[in-house]
Amino acid sequence: MTDQKTSNELRVAVAGLGSIGSKVATALDQGIEGLTLSAVAVRDPAKHQGFLSGLRHRPQIMPIDQLGAAADIVVECAPTSQLRAIVEPAVKRGKSAVVVSVGGLLDNYDLIDLARANGGRILVPTGALIGLDAVNAAAVGTIHSVKMVTRKPIDGLRGAPFIVQNKVDIDDLREPLKLFEGSARDAAKGFPANVNVAVALSLAGIGPDRTQVQVWADPTVTRNVHRIEVEADSARFSMGIENIPSENPKTGMITALSVIALLRKQRATLCVGT
Ligand SMILES: NC(=O)C1=CN([C@@H]2O[C@H](COP(=O)(O)OP(=O)(O)OC[C@H]3O[C@@H](n4cnc5c(N)ncnc54)[C@H](OP(=O)(O)O)[C@@H]3O)[C@@H](O)[C@H]2O)C=CC1
Numbered sequence: 001m002t003d004q005k006t007s008n009e010l011r012v013a014v015a016g017l018g019s020i021g022s023k024v025a026t027a028l029d030q031g032i033e034g035l036t037l038s039a040v041a042v043r044d045p046a047k048h049q050g051f052l053s054g055l056r057h058r059p060q061i062m063p064i065d066q067l068g069a070a071a072d073i074v075v076e077c078a079p080t081s082q083l084r085a086i087v088e089p090a091v092k093r094g095k096s097a098v099v100v101s102v103g104g105l106l107d108n109y110d111l112i113d114l115a116r117a118n119g120g121r122i123l124v125p126t127g128a129l130i131g132l133d134a135v136n137a138a139a140v141g142t143i144h145s146v147k148m149v150t151r152k153p154i155d156g157l158r159g160a161p162f163i164v165q166n167k168v169d170i171d172d173l174r175e176p177l178k179l180f181e182g183s184a185r186d187a188a189k190g191f192p193a194n195v196n197v198a199v200a201l202s203l204a205g206i207g208p209d210r211t212q213v214q215v216w217a218d219p220t221v222t223r224n225v226h227r228i229e230v231e232a233d234s235a236r237f238s239m240g241i242e243n244i245p246s247e248n249p250k251t252g253m254i255t256a257l258s259v260i261a262l263l264r265k266q267r268a269t270l271c272v273g274t
């Protein structure tokens, strides 16, 4: 597929067809105003044949680093390790990249300069979180502090680098255990597939070094629970969300819906919320 457009529709490519990408691709296939699903990338195309043949309009399957040439908007729904291969080719061409592996942006921050230099954009959806509109608004003024406490069931944390490196045994926990307390930047290093939300919160507000995060392994919860306290010169607010895990226990179901809501805004006549 070339970079040539044949209609006014924005072409959207989806990188990764896991718990988030498959829902986003389905929503695009079913119809989002002004957008067309043009291409997808997966690690193992054979595994996704059934899903792809169930779509009304079959997209092209392309290598992950070629999506940026085949779409106006590339939606990253893959592991953090693939972030650069997905986003760089898009923003270099002045396209938009929707990023869900937000934690990975901290180690690839030059992509933002690259996007700026080439007229590209990086869009971070609210994802599994809540209230980034209020945090964005408060950040126009002065935010004094942002604190976030994340509690996850054991299945949602297993395999996190922090747990593996520190040899923490979370399998037999009977009570909540505070695993980590520190900055959003350090939380993202220790829990790259678990606290994208903390990084998104930090980028909306006072940055990854000043945003304070606690991560708890909690055998008493069945949902991914995030509680946030913001103290600003314009307002004080507390927010909470209890996410039902998707088929990937690390990923809340609402994440895909947040990406779909963001895509709907790209061409919608009425946009509500910042
Ligand atoms: N911002 C937020 O609020 C949130 C962000 N996330 C993050 O979103 C990302 C996606 O999550 P989720 O959908 O649950 O993950 P999944 O593990 O369910 O899906 C990942 C997908 O990426 C594909 N993939 C992996 N490697 C490659 C590759 N080299 N080339 C092409 N495709 C590849 C996999 O392909 P295959 O199926 O062929 O193996 C799979 O389809 C993660 O980084 C996660 O941490 C999650 C929750 C909330």
Ligand SMILES: O=C([O-])CC(=O)C(=O)O
Pocket (backbone or CB within 6 Å): 128, 192, 193, 194, 195, 196, 197, 198, 224, 225, 243, 250, 251, 252, 253, 255
């Ligand atoms: O932030 C993440 O990566 C995932 C998360 O907490 C959630 O789905 O609730």
